[in-house]
Amino acid sequence: MSRELFKFKGGIHPPGHKAESTGRPIHPAPLPKKLVIPLRQHIGNPARPIVDVGERVLKGQLIAAADGAISTAVHASSSGIVSAIGPARVPHISGLPDECITIETDGRDEWIAHGPLDYQAMTRADLLAHLRDMGLAGLGGAVFPSAVKLDPGAAQTCPTLIINGGECEPWITCDDMLMRTQADAILQGVAIMRHLLGSSEILIGIEDNKPEAIAAMQAATAKTDFAVETVSLPTRYPGGGAKQMIETLTGKQVPSGKLSTDIGIQVFNVGTAYALARAVHHGEPLISRLVTVTGHVLRAQNVEALIGTPFDTLIQLAGDRDGTTGVLMGGPMMGLPIPDTSVPVVKATNCILVESAELFPPPPKALPCIRCTRCADACPAELQPQELFRFAKSDDFGRAQEYHLFDCIECGCCSYVCPSHIPLVDFYRYAKSEIWARERDKRAADLARERHEFRLFRQEREKTEKAEKLAAKAQAKRAELAAAPTEAGNSGTSEADAKKALIAAALARAQAKKTETTPQNTDNLSPDTQQEIAEIETRRAKIRALARKPLESEETP
Amino acid sequence: MPSPFIIDRSSVTQIMAWVLAALLPGITAYVWLFGPGILVTLTLASVTALAAEAAMLKARGYPAKPFLADLSAIVTAWLLALSLPSLAPWWLIITGTLFAIVVAKHLYGGLGQNIFNPAMVGYAVLIVSFPVQMTQWAGPLELTLVEPGAVQLSLAQSAAVIFGGDLPKATLDAITMATPLDVLRTGLYQQLTVDETMTQAIFGHYGGVGFEWLAAAFLLGGLLLWALRIISWQVPLAFLAGIWLTAGFLHFFDAGRFGAPWFHLFSPSVMLCAFFIATDPVSGATTPRGKLIFGLGAGFLTIVIRTWGGFPDGVAFAILLMNLCVPLIDQYTQPRVYGEAIVKRDDGTRKEPRT
Numbered sequence: 039m040s041r042e043l044f045k046f047k048g049g050i051h052p053p054g055h056k057a058e059s060t061g062r063p064i065h066p067a068p069l070p071k072k073l074v075i076p077l078r079q080h081i082g083n084p085a086r087p088i089v090d091v092g093e094r095v096l097k098g099q100l101i102a103a104a105d106g107a108i109s110t111a112v113h114a115s116s117s118g119i120v121s122a123i124g125p126a127r128v129p130h131i132s133g134l135p136d137e138c139i140t141i142e143t144d145g146r147d148e149w150i151a152h153g154p155l156d157y158q159a160m161t162r163a164d165l166l167a168h169l170r171d172m173g174l175a176g177l178g179g180a181v182f183p184s185a186v187k188l189d190p191g192a193a194q195t196c197p198t199l200i201i202n203g204g205e206c207e208p209w210i211t212c213d214d215m216l217m218r219t220q221a222d223a224i225l226q227g228v229a230i231m232r233h234l235l236g237s238s239e240i241l242i243g244i245e246d247n248k249p250e251a252i253a254a255m256q257a258a259t260a261k262t263d264f265a266v267e268t269v270s271l272p273t274r275y276p277g278g279g280a281k282q283m284i285e286t287l288t289g290k291q292v293p294s295g296k297l298s299t300d301i302g303i304q305v306f307n308v309g310t311a312y313a314l315a316r317a318v319h320h321g322e323p324l325i326s327r328l329v330t331v332t333g334h335v336l337r338a339q340n341v342e343a344l345i346g347t348p349f350d351t352l353i354q355l356a357g358d359r360d361g362t363t364g365v366l367m368g369g370p371m372m373g374l375p376i377p378d379t380s381v382p383v384v385k386a387t388n389c390i391l392v393e394s395a396e397l398f399p400p401p402p403k404a405l406p407c408i409r410c411t412r413c414a415d416a417c418p419a420e421l422q423p424q425e426l427f428r429f430a431k432s433d434d435f436g437r438a439q440e441y442h443l444f445d446c447i448e449c450g451c452c453s454y455v456c457p458s459h460i461p462l463v464d465f466y467r468y469a470k471s472e473i474w475a476r477e478r479d480k481r482a483a484d485l486a487r488e489r490h491e492f493r494l495f496r497q498e499r500e501k502t503e504k505a506e507k508l509a510a511k512a513q514a515k516r517a518e519l520a521a522a523p524t525e526a527g528n529s530g531t532s533e534a535d536a537k538k539a540l541i542a543a544a545l546a547r548a549q550a551k552k553t554e555t556t557p558q559n560t561d562n563l564s565p566d567t568q569q570e571i572a573e574i575e576t577r578r579a580k581i582r583a584l585a586r587k588p589l590e591s592e593e594t595p
Numbered sequence: 596m597p598s599p600f601i602i603d604r605s606s607v608t609q610i611m612a613w614v615l616a617a618l619l620p621g622i623t624a625y626v627w628l629f630g631p632g633i634l635v636t637l638t639l640a641s642v643t644a645l646a647a648e649a650a651m652l653k654a655r656g657y658p659a660k661p662f663l664a665d666l667s668a669i670v671t672a673w674l675l676a677l678s679l680p681s682l683a684p685w686w687l688i689i690t691g692t693l694f695a696i697v698v699a700k701h702l703y704g705g706l707g708q709n710i711f712n713p714a715m716v717g718y719a720v721l722i723v724s725f726p727v728q729m730t731q732w733a734g735p736l737e738l739t740l741v742e743p744g745a746v747q748l749s750l751a752q753s754a755a756v757i758f759g760g761d762l763p764k765a766t767l768d769a770i771t772m773a774t775p776l777d778v779l780r781t782g783l784y785q786q787l788t789v790d791e792t793m794t795q796a797i798f799g800h801y802g803g804v805g806f807e808w809l810a811a812a813f814l815l816g817g818l819l820l821w822a823l824r825i826i827s828w829q830v831p832l833a834f835l836a837g838i839w840l841t842a843g844f845l846h847f848f849d850a851g852r853f854g855a856p857w858f859h860l861f862s863p864s865v866m867l868c869a870f871f872i873a874t875d876p877v878s879g880a881t882t883p884r885g886k887l888i889f890g891l892g893a894g895f896l897t898i899v900i901r902t903w904g905g906f907p908d909g910v911a912f913a914i915l916l917m918n919l920c921v922p923l924i925d926q927y928t929q930p931r932v933y934g935e936a937i938v939k940r941d942d943g944t945r946k947e948p949r950t
């Protein structure tokens with residue numbers, strides 16, 4: 039393969055620890071007695087349960103439907119009785135319990151009726167709707183609903199399709215094992231993606247520390263009836279990140295705040311392609327996935343686990359050992375600490391990494407930053423982590439944002455290289471959450487101010503209306519007076535009256551003019567608008583502009 | 596404990612240890628060319644620095660152990676010692692070191708917080724306060740040993756000189772010498788041209804006799820640091836370029852009044868500064884472009900101060916002046932971040948995403 043590759047900036051070379059878990063064949067995990075299936079396993083709205091407690095469900099049965107545009111469905115991973123619907127412990131960053139459907143399995147593992155789909159005969163919309171109901175979500179870790187990503191939208195086509203087999207995080211090997219064993223099925227999934235996205239260029243990026251996977255994929259791509267290129271990439275963390283892979287393969291960067299599809303590129307994980315193939319060619323929804331169980335265990339390996347299987351079950355399968363100091367979901371760079379190992383495997387669970395003091399010694403005490411800029415050299419987002427750290431530490435969130443805090447992908451490269459052992463990523467997470475919180479507070483305050491300003495405006499409007507009424511009255515009076523002289527001749531008192539009336543009339547006209555300049559605004563300000571919470575932002579700006587206008591014009595009569 | 600859960604093995608201690616190691620070629624050459632006196636200076640400065648650091652940490656309520664172990668105080672001590680005249684009296688060394696550690700480092704907030712390079716603050720304070728004592732340079736042995744009645748000072752004798760022991764005035768005169776920079780300055784003062792001055796024995800091929808080899812040894816250590824990626828290429832290259840360009844420019848227009856660029860480049864203080872002092876991360880610029888500006892500016896100022904300033908060498912003041920500019924330099928040289936859209940920044944530069 040002589041494809042020209044590009045270099046993304048930064049990155050690190052942590053020890054891979056891949057061999058530990060690739061030596062054993064993929065093992066099916068045992069069927070647990072109880073499956074706990076969270077409704078929120080993907081990005082977007084949680085799925086809406088459509089079964090009741092006590093109901094018998096079959097393997098592969100839809101138990102919670104996609105809710106809203108960005109959402110996906112959830113299925114029963116095995117047959118059994120729904121025993122609970124409610125909050126349970128889940129592997130999530132917040133550590134809070136979340137809504138789950140619990141199924142007491144009956145051991146029969148009885149499938150619901152299912153079969154292949156003739157996708158080529160379907161319209162795009164039908165196929166996408168169908169896939170939404172298959173519960174597909176990105177299995178690389180981001181778990182974005184796949185049906186949404188497979189819809190090219192207004193562009194109608196997405197020229198470049200990248201299949202991500204990078205798997206750059208140390209210890210994790212589930213994608214590697216999947217490519218070694220299921221290369222053909224992955225390509226079936228790719229064919230469906232190509233069908234939906236109309237892509238002309240298809241690239242499979244695999245880091246060169248997985249020669250077996252590369253060979254397997256190359257052998258499989260030789261048999262396809264469309265052009266696919268398997269590209270071996272230099273191993274460098276986070277080369278398997280979507281943005282980094284795009285840059286390595288195409289030399290392009292995704293503009294800040296945009297999506298890769300805006301530059302005509304869509305990226306899917308190999309596991310997602312495989313799941314898509316299962317869904318279309320076998321009618322199987324996403325109810326299981328490969329999970330690497332590795333680290334401080336007796337038999338590190340990859341297991342095919344049902345969604346909802348407790349972590350414990352898998353750790354026991356791999357052989358738990360004394361001296362365990364913790365468990366992570368994911369790899370050591372971006373993984374999530376799991377304090378409670380009874381939580382279930384979810385669609386995002388690519389790895390269960392068991393820690394020990396030898397494998398993961400606690401970091402030495404942090405020293406002050408010496409501004410050595412090693413972090414900046416390692417940052418794939420091309421940020422200045424030392425400056426972000428300085429701002430985050432001093433709660434200078436404005437500057438932190440100016441220095442692109444929100445472009446930080448939390449890859450951990452900066453913390454990894456820092457000679458002062460500063461937990462930099464923690465500071466960025468803190469700053470981000472703090473900014474979000476303040477943003478929320480500010481929005482609440484804005485809402486209050488908006489209400490206040492609206493009231494001011496209403497008072498102003500009432501004043502104007504009063505003046506208008508007065509003007510109308512004065513007009514009538516003046517008309518009367520204008521008619522008077524011809525009838526009653528000159529009289530001192532009526533002259534003075536007329537003058538007064540004329541002044542009043544002039545004032546009223548001026549007032550009326552003022553309201554004339556903003557007639558459209560008064561229409562918008564019916565009390566109903568207050569209830570339209572969804573349009574809060576635009577309305578706020580409008581109301582504020584309005585509220586200010588009469589106040590300013592008061593000073594220049 | 597949140598992610599990442601693994602870290603590289605590097606540490607501040609390790610970085611500082613490498614910096615010290617990279618100074619060894621220079622120190623070896625120093626001993627070889629100028630006698631063992633420098634070892635006394637280095638030891639005295641190190642002991643003072645550690646004591647001062649420990650005292651300051653205690654006073655500020657910090658744990659002494661991790662901070663003493665980071666070796667940064669020793670690095671400061673060595674850099675100062677290597678900048679001082681090799682036979683400077685003991686109280687000069689102690690005063691300079693104390694200023695560097697207590698004032699420039701700890702009163703500014705300790706490791707990582709100091710705005711100014713501590714070693715250069717120490718040097719600047721000494722040269723302003725004690726200009727006479729700051730001229731007790733041991734001459735290169737190559738020249739001093741040929742003088743009639745000359746001796747090579749042993750380590751003990753050097754220590755005796757430094758600690759104020761009474762050496763016969765004649766001996767002291769025989770072993771100390773004005774530095775090439777001083778000689779050039781004096782020559783120009785006496786209305787001699789550069790070429791006429793340069794005929795004196797102290798001048799070698801590029802720089803001064805002995806001094807040029809010392810400079811080469813510092814360069815060697817510096818290249819080691821660069822090879823280990825402990826320092827980036829930007830600062831040394833820009834600093835040397837700043838020296839060369841400024842000196843070259845002046846020399847081009849009036850070779851009679853301004854020394855050749857090679858002469859300036861091959862002075863030990865310039866090489867030491869290029870690779871060990873200007874590259875101090877704490878007080879230097881951090882962005883890639885900022886490092887270039889920092890280096891170029893320091894090089895330029897060094898020559899300007901050497902040429903028109905009132906002090907024999909300009910390196911220390913050049914660095915301190917550039918230290919002052921660092922916040923500004925950093926602010927205006929922020930690199931483009933990944934995927935950054937075309938935006939007009941307040942400094943007027945436009946950044947565009949690579950596509």
Ligand code: SF4
Pocket residue numbers: 406407408409410411412413414423424427452455456457458459460462
């Ligand atoms: S790597 Fe650590 S010590 Fe070095 S600049 Fe970054 S934060 Fe500071």
Ligand code: SF4
Pocket residue numbers: 413416417418419420421423445446447448449450451452453462463466
């Ligand atoms: S965690 Fe953020 S700041 Fe640190 S290297 Fe990754 S992207 Fe850069």
